[in-house]
Each structure stands twice: as C-alpha cells, then as structure tokens.
Amino acid sequence: MNEPNWRAELILRPVGFVRSPLKTSLVGSEKGALTGEEQLEHIRGKIRQIESLVSELVIAPELEGLLDDIEDFSHIIVLYWPHLIPEERRRIVHVHPMGLTDVPKKGVFATRSPARPNPVLISTVELIEHRGNVLMVKGLEAVDGSPILDIKPYVGLYPEITNPRFPGWLREVLKKP
C-alpha cells in the first residue's frame, strides 16, 4: 500500500455557482442571544425553510454537456464550497454541533459544520427542471454565490440504512425518539 504524501495538494476548480435567495448560512450568528429550547426552535425553523427553498445551479456553459440526461433522476447530490467561511476556520478541531451552546463540543468530523479542513459540503436535493446549463432544485442549503464542485445523481444507499443511530442532541433537533 502506498501511503500518501500528507502535504500533497489536490486542486479543484468550480464548475458553476449557486443562485439562491439564501444570503447567510443555516446556522447564523443571530442566535447567539438565544438559549436552550429557543436555539432548537430556531434551527428547526431554518430546516423547514430550506426544505421548500428553490435555487438554481448555474453550470459553466462549456460544461453543459456533462448534464445530459440528468433529468432521468428525481434527486441529485450537490457538492459545493462554503465561500463565506474564512480560510483560518479550516483549522478548528472541536465545535458545538449546529451552534448549540448547551451541547458539549464535538470533533468537527462528528458534525456537519461548514468549517472543516476540506470544506466540501454535500446536499441531496430534488431536481425540478433541467434547462440548458441551469438546474432548478429544491431544498439546497448552499448560500447565494457558492461555488459548485460536482453534481452526482442520487442512486440510493446499498445496503439501505433502515435504522441509523444518532446522538441525543440531534434526535432533539429532529424531534426523533
């Protein structure tokens, strides 16, 4: 087995960008003043807002052919870059998950925080329309102007995940037993 060079740089270039009414991140700073149940309600409200949000994925015109036949799928996975997160936040090790200050800090890899060593975010969304180099989608959490890195069809999970285990703080956000 070849062990990789830890310092090797892998280069990505945006293939498009997001056009969205969403101008700031789901976990916004405005909830700093909120506590306990208020924070949970704030996050639940944001999740509901995202679920019905319609955005556009604008792909570079010269890459339009890569989208051919994507409308055969009802859902797609979008990989994008959180361009509003400052570079130095890539070095964070522990965070309060979803900014919930009542929950002890967790390792970044145990959270979906956008501030991570390689900030490639993923979101599975409904594909509403494919027109030329533009895809209209529903449920995308990316803010306006986010660089798009990749688009993949949603093909399900094999084997299916029937009963995933989540920690208590996430079950509380999602109101799951």
Next chain:
Amino acid sequence: MNEPNWRAELILRPVGFVRSPLKTSLVGSEKGALTGEEQLEHIRGKIRQIESLVSELVIAPELEGLLDDIEDFSHIIVLYWPHLIPEERRRIVHVHPMGLTDVPKKGVFATRSPARPNPVLISTVELIEHRGNVLMVKGLEAVDGSPILDIKPYVGLYPEITNPRFPGWLREVLKKP
C-alpha cells in the same frame, strides 16, 4: 450576487488514507470482454462484494481530535479522491454509465463515474469501530491507498426521499421495478 472566478483554484489536502483489501475499482477493465446480461451480473456481484467489505480509515495523528464522539453515529459519509484515475480523465464529458457498453453514453454529472472534473467521491458506510486515529468501516468502495478528504456523520435526508426516480439502466442493475 458575486459570480465566482471560474479559474479560481480551491486547494484540498488529504486528512488520511484508506486501508482496504480492494486493490482495483468496482468498475474494472476486466469486463471489457463481457456483454449484456454478463456485464450486469458482474456489476451486481461487485456491489454485493463491497457491501460486506471491511476497510480502515487512517487519519493523520495530528487530526485525531476531529474524530471525537463520531461513534455516536452508526453511519458516516466518507469523501475521498480516486488517486488511480489519470489527471486527463477529468476532462471526459460523456460515459457509458457503470461501463455498460449497451447503454448509450450519458453526461458525466448524470453518472457516478470516478472520472469527473472534480473527482471527489462520496460513500456512506457503517462505522464499526473508532480506535484512536483509525475508523473501521463496512461497505466502502474506495480502493487501497485512496486519500481521504473529509468525514461527516450520516444524519439522514430532510425531507426523506421515499420514492426516488432512477433511469431504466440503473433499475436493471439493481433489479428494481
């Protein structure tokens, strides 16, 4: 809205690497001689093989803290780089999905081909054990030595995807109606 600079380079650095008994890709070259139903059976066999495969994610020792509490989740999402794919294959526009030569070529974004402009692959796997800087997982398609880019907890899909639409060639591979 700020339109990004299409040529902007985004830099990733591996956070670890995969240790796996799998030495070559799921869609291997050996099936070049197969036709029709043989190709389908070959792919179905590979999928079954991956489902029970146990691999290790070896994280850089200095990043071990980012894994804290990840064992609160039963499943995680691994982002990795297909290091065996030559750089020039990032410019491919159309491919036979899963190498099925009987199926007309599709745009790369309508397939899960590892040869894509930004070859960041994702796989949702079962987390079996967390020991120090090593995670043992089941069901990872990445070949031995693949650089790991990110690890995220699997938190489900919101809203849930109850009845995704797939094209005929994928339904045939998966033997779905």
